[in-house]
Amino acid sequence: MAERGIAYCAGDESELERIVRALGERFAIEQERTLRRRLYYDTFDWRLWRRRSRLWTEPEPAGARLVWQREPPRRRLGLALAAERGGEIGFAADLPAGRLRDRLTRVLGVRRLLPVVEVRAEGRLVRILDGRQKTVVRVFAELPAARAPGAPGPWTRLAPLAVVQPVKGYPGACREVTGFLGGELELAERQADELEAGSVLGGLGPAGGYTGKLSVPLDRDADADDALRAVLRELLETIERNEAGTIARLDTEFLHDFRVAVRRTRSALSQTRKVWAPELIRPFRRELSWLGGITGPMRDLDVYLLALPGYAAALPAPVRADLEPFRRLLESHGEAEQAKLASALGGPRYRRLIDSWRSFLAARPAEESRPPAARQPIVRLAHRIIGKAHRRILKRGRAIDDDTPPEALHRLRIDGKKLRYLLEFFRALYPPAALGPPIRALKQLQDNLGAYNDYGVQLRMLESCGGRLATGDAPGVAAVMALGRLAAELERREARERARFSERFAEFSRGETSEHFRALLAAGETP
């Protein structure tokens, strides 16, 4: 609540009363009852909170107001909404046009705004007046309470506060009031963040709790399988936390994070085979592969639908509208795929997998089913498999020339992901400064390979959809012709990425980058 002024903490309600009374004895005041209500919003991964900004709605006589308190010292942006929307803001892009929408869209990207904490503060506004009966300082004496939005549960009291809000142009009066509260009444000034306090009390966990980023604390001398289980548990938690949002399809990032966590899990298992008894791990690998398979088509459609406006923008204006039937077709495929996906994630096979995987990760396997590799220190294993993954990329990549078929690039892309995941799993074992350069070098290469792959996938989807749109009537013909333009655009982009590959790979395979990898592994050797 720092955005509202200087906050003083009162021990309880009666102390707050005493403060108001004391202000009345010392200054000319006017009082009015106030009821402040706020519904705070953020994305699932707390994008606003992380930028030290807050977004909320507050009811107004006509409808509601959306307020975005941006990172200080940037100022607030506000927007009138027709109604409070009962916690349903949706996507920033759906807001009425204006600066708030444009800036917010940039920060939120494709993530949906979800209500996170509801705050209600009863209290009084004490206006300190000058000789003209004009307000020169405002003091809000209030009793805030918070709860999780949606379920109308009980309110949890937060600390009572007296917030002094200066009025512009009357700094002297404000100094007098804060001097009185801090000096004569000996109240302690404090930073009060009701979103932070409310999210903990509301049972949401700490504000900023979820992030798609992996960060697992590891002890370098821990047994390899113990350390890996810690990593895998973290990934399982990510899978489970994104489950509901994926099923409800709140936004596309839930499925994305869900899939990344599944893929990281599979990648971890395939690169550490010697650490596990094969018969214990085989069923999990099979089932996780199934999980990866059933979530793939929906994600491909998501990527396509997200990229389509960008492709359309590259086409001449008259053609853009003709892409609409294709977009609708993708959307209807999406609906069908989503239904399948939701029923699979709600079904027994998925439940069994998650439950058994969780109990597998909970405890160390019996000693007799722990291969010798499981007992090596994690740092040694990490060193070995990171080195191996790096060498594999160099070898595969060097074999690629301008005539190599796309499959080889696809395999290289997967190798790149594997290496990237290893660097993320074992982040804690290496100094952050040593991790930066190899990750950046790898990212450059992966961006190229990823884009190349996406265009290929999308071209193939285009081919398989084209037939369905050619129904013979006039709009069908226009739609198919638009697809031809789109295909040409995708081919152009695909060729561009393919042409960039050799340069990107040369960058990755040059001596300096390899030196970074050597330095990283060397840094891991010395504790």
Add this chain to the structure above:
Amino acid sequence: MRVLALYNIKGGVGKTASAANLAYLAARGGRRTLLWDLDPQGAASYLFRIRAKVKGGGRKLLRGDRALDEAIKGTDFEALDLLPADFSYRKLDLALGTMKKPARRLAGLLQTLEPEYDDVILDCAPSISLLSESVFVASDALLVPTIPTTLSLRMLERLGRHLARRKRFRRAAVLPFFCMVDCRKKLHREVTAGAGADAEFLEAVIPYSSLVERMAVERAPLHAFASWSTPARAYERLWAEIEARVPS
């Protein structure tokens, strides 16, 4: 940042009351609003219980010797600030005359407020002078309160011709509206009904009301003491139209 000027060559047409009420509504609608009382009479400052005094006078403000921001006072209403009048404003024209590019001076000054405010509302003195030209250049819209009489319409026409003459005046949209309309008067009824012919008037009509006059007794905008009243509602409709007509 939007700059809206309440302007009319004539006095006593409801400029200050309109400026105060519209500024109040802008702030209530969530826009950070500054009302600049440019009239040396200081009526708008008085309405908001703020002393009509600027340290160093208007000349220093215009010359940029003193930052506008330092002279601004918060009002009793959140998000609504006021830049007070000063008696020295009566000589602003003389001061402007000695400066380079006088007509652009105000626009340049207002630019410094861009990060602070969404709307700036100028309550102008009734005259046509170098200062008003500076207002024409700086504004996105001229809101012209007009009493529905033949003479008022004539003045409005003249203003239109004057603005059309200079290219730099043409940026501001001219949005006249009827003010202090007394529906007991036949002339008022006739003019309000048939005025569409020459100038395009905003649809909302501000009726004559003793409540508007009472603002000077209450020293507050209309909504602070009579939010339910007919003129308060009329100002709400007027503000909604302005919001729709002048993009921010």
